[in-house]
Amino acid sequence: MAKPQVLRHWDWDDGTMRLRAELMTLLPGRVCSSTPELRHRLELPHDWWRELRASLAALREVDTMRVHLRQEDISRRLTVFFGDRVADTRVSEWAAAHTDLHWANLLAPECALADWEGWGVAPAGFDAACLYLHSLLVPEMAERVRVELAAELDSRDGLLSQLYVVGRMLLRVNAGDYPDLAVPLHHQADGIIAELSRR
Template identity: 40%
Template structure:
């Protein structure tokens, strides 16, 4: 990975900076700060996959997002270049993006402390996701087949009808968000999802902090409404599924409470 990262830097004409190496899950990705030939700060991320799996939604997510959204009025790091390489059955994609120097709001996707964010941040965040929601795409973040299977399995109720499908980032949590200025990171998995999906996802990752969780619901009034039930039950099922696999155990009790509320709201 380091050798291919260095080759990608040369191909994209950037210089990586020492001491900033960041490895992703299971060594699948390697990122590092860099500077372009013009001296602009950038981030060079390398992702690897078996050559026969180097396609599809996650592989093309960042590139598709650049074509669909650009920099989203400054709220999304622009993709500056892409370089693909293949070696002994493995595919490598290097993505050069504008660097985000602002720290994320949490080191963990699950919020561990209350946040005091200004009303302007919440207004900008909701407006940004509204712009995302109306972008036309054939990408799919949540499949009806998954909802039909997972919601009965983990919540014990039939999957609610989806009143409206919209476009979602689909991985909105506190480790993907910055404060001032507001940035939303990691656009691998975006696509169609039930209305309110991004708000419901952020709410799920905020369950340990009731005050901030209430602020999430205030920012996204679709949550708690009949139109938002499909998104909320889907997100709750997704997180309960991760708990069943031994992840996000800190959320287990709060997710159970949420699922009981969702069952009561079932028509």
């Protein structure tokens, strides 16, 4: 898996708060984008995409007690944002995920994933959903992500993951981040809901 190695860690607990500091190896390369949302086309070789797929597949196989999302989190978010347009919010497959996979957390020219503090169990397809939706401003790159991660994105759990991430990103838009993604995110949600209704 293309990630930094933890060399040492320190934990603090004062009764109300727990903190951990980790010393990790330095990853080679540079971030793919200075912002989470991609705003320019990237020239990434075939091997980069192969390594990304391999890393995500290896991560999905990790057995962990760390939980990033639960069913109630998914159901609540989808109900808040999409009301009764999504009748069945049940996730069928859960797996370990990075949970914050966007272009500022990916390195090149060798593929590596940074920023691991939030990793844990999430719906299958969650990482693919994060990366895809952060690519929408560059249609060519969004299409490449869609092709490379089609199995995860097109599964029912992948579609639910995309709707959850749309809601999360719209909250960021409301806070002032990437306002030009608001309309593409709404269009994406409409398409996902239509697809879910056909299944």
